[in-house]
Amino acid sequence: MNMIAELLLTVVCFVAAALIPLVSLSLIKGCSWTWSWTSCSWSWSSSWRLPFVTLSLHDSALGRLLSCFNSHRQRVLSELVDDSYPPADQEQEPCEVNEEDLKVLVSHIEETDGGPPWNLMMEQSIPSLTYKAWYRDPPLGPTQYRTKTVFENVSPEVLRDFFWDDEFRTRWDKTLIHTKVLSVCLQTGTMIVHWIRKLPLFCCNREYIIIRRIFESASGYYCVTKATPYPSIPRLRKPKRVDVYHSCWHIRPGMYLTSFLSRFLFTSRSLLRSSITSKTYLSVKPRNADQQMGSEVLLFHYEDIGLPREVVKMGVRAGMWNMVKKLHLGVQVYSMEKANDESPSYHAIMAHITTKLPASPSSIMYHIPEVEADENACQNPQEQETEFIVQ
Numbered sequence: 001m002n003m004i005a006e007l008l009l010t011v012v013c014f015v016a017a018a019l020i021p022l023v024s025l026s027l028i029k030g031c032s033w034t035w036s037w038t039s040c041s042w043s044w045s046s047s048w049r050l051p052f053v054t055l056s057l058h059d060s061a062l063g064r065l066l067s068c069f070n071s072h073r074q075r076v077l078s079e080l081v082d083d084s085y086p087p088a089d090q091e092q093e094p095c096e097v098n099e100e101d102l103k104v105l106v107s108h109i110e111e112t113d114g115g116p117p118w119n120l121m122m123e124q125s126i127p128s129l130t131y132k133a134w135y136r137d138p139p140l141g142p143t144q145y146r147t148k149t150v151f152e153n154v155s156p157e158v159l160r161d162f163f164w165d166d167e168f169r170t171r172w173d174k175t176l177i178h179t180k181v182l183s184v185c186l187q188t189g190t191m192i193v194h195w196i197r198k199l200p201l202f203c204c205n206r207e208y209i210i211i212r213r214i215f216e217s218a219s220g221y222y223c224v225t226k227a228t229p230y231p232s233i234p235r236l237r238k239p240k241r242v243d244v245y246h247s248c249w250h251i252r253p254g255m256y257l258t259s260f261l262s263r264f265l266f267t268s269r270s271l272l273r274s275s276i277t278s279k280t281y282l283s284v285k286p287r288n289a290d291q292q293m294g295s296e297v298l299l300f301h302y303e304d305i306g307l308p309r310e311v312v313k314m315g316v317r318a319g320m321w322n323m324v325k326k327l328h329l330g331v332q333v334y335s336m337e338k339a340n341d342e343s344p345s346y347h348a349i350m351a352h353i354t355t356k357l358p359a360s361p362s363s364i365m366y367h368i369p370e371v372e373a374d375e376n377a378c379q380n381p382q383e384q385e386t387e388f389i390v391q
Contacts, residue, residue, distance in 0.1 A: 220252030
C-alpha cells in the first residue's frame with residue numbers, strides 16, 4: 001500500500017508540475033483549458049476569464065472596486081481634457097503685436113519694469129562673440145531670462161534676417177523639426193508661424209504658434225514674438241502646445257567696452273564704476289582696419305513648457321552655451337551666403353517689412369504710426385514654399 005501511495009503521489013506531482021505552466025499561461029492570456037470526455041482531449045478557449053473559477057467581477061466586491069476606479073479615472077481624464085484642450089470653436093482668435101508689447105520689451109531691456117533683481121547665470125566669450133546671461137524667478141509664471149550677445153563683423157540687418165529666417169534655422173537649430181508660415185501681413189510685416197520643437201530625453205515634443213513683428217527705429221530693430229491662439233490648428237495630445245511664450249530682442253549697432261577697457265574693468269572694477277555709470281556704452285571697435293563694426297543683441301525671453309522651474313533652469317545651464325555657439329556658427333555661414341548674393345528666403349524678405357518708429361522707443365511715448373487695414377495685405381501664403389520638416 002505504501003508503494004502504491006507513493007506511486008500515486010508521484011503521478012499527482014508530475015501532473016501538477018505539467019499543469020502549472022498551462023494554468024499560468026491561461027491566467028496571463030485570459031484563456032481557459034477544458035477536458036472533453038467524448039474526444040478524450042484537452043481544449044482551450046479565449047474567454048478572458050479566470051479558469052476553473054465561476055466569479056463575476058461585476059457582482060463581486062473586487063469588481064465594484066475596479067468599476068469605481070475606472071469610472072473615476074475616466075472622469076479625471078475627461079476633466080483634464082476639457083480644461084486643457086478647449087474645442088476649436090471656443091479657441092480665441094489670433095492676437096496682435098502692438099505698442100503694449102513694445103513697451104514690455106523696452107522696459108525689460110532698460111530694467112525699468114520693476115520686477116525682481118536679475119541673477120547672473122553665465123558669462124562666456126569666444127573669438128568674435130561675447131555672451132552674458134541673467135535669470136530671475138517672478139512670483140508667478142516661468143523663469144525669465146535676459147541675455148546680451150555681441151557679434152563682431154556682423155551688421156544689425158544680417159542679424160535681423162538671420163533670426164527671422166526659419167528656413168535657415170533648421171540648418172543650425174536641430175531642436176526645430178517643423179516650421180510653417182500660417183499667415184502674413186504685407187503692410188506691417190506681421191507673421192504667424194507654426195513650430196514643433198524636440199525636447200531631450202523623456203519629454204515629448206512641444207508645439208508653438210507664434211505671432212511676430214519687427215519695429216525699426218534709429219537705435220536699431222525691436223523684434224517681438226509671442227504665442228497666439230489659432231483656431232484653424234486643433235490641439236493634440238502630442239506634441240504639447242505651449243501657450244505661454246514671449247521672446248523679444250533688440251538688435252542695435254554693437255555697444256560694449258573695447259578689449260583694453262574690458263581688461264581694465266576686470267582688474268579694477270570699483271575704480272571703473274566710480275568713473276563710468278552702468279548706462280555708459282562705447283561703440284564696438286574693430287580689432288584691425290579690415291574688420292567691420294559689430295552688433296549687439298539684447299534678448300528677453302520666457303516660456304512655460306510644462307516642467308518644474310528647477311528642471312528647466314538645470315537644462316538651460318547645461319545646454320545654453322552650446323546652443324549659443326551653434327547660433328554663432330550659423331550667423332557666420334548666413335553672413336557669408338548673404339555676401340555671395342544668394343537669393344533670400346521668403347522669411348528674410350518678410351523681415352524687411354518693418355514698422356517705422358519716429359524715434360527711439362525710450363525717448364517717446366511708444367507711439368506707433370497707425371496702418372490702415374487692407375484685406376489683401378494679410379493673407380495665407382499658400383503659393384510660397386513656407387513649410388519645412390526636418391526628419
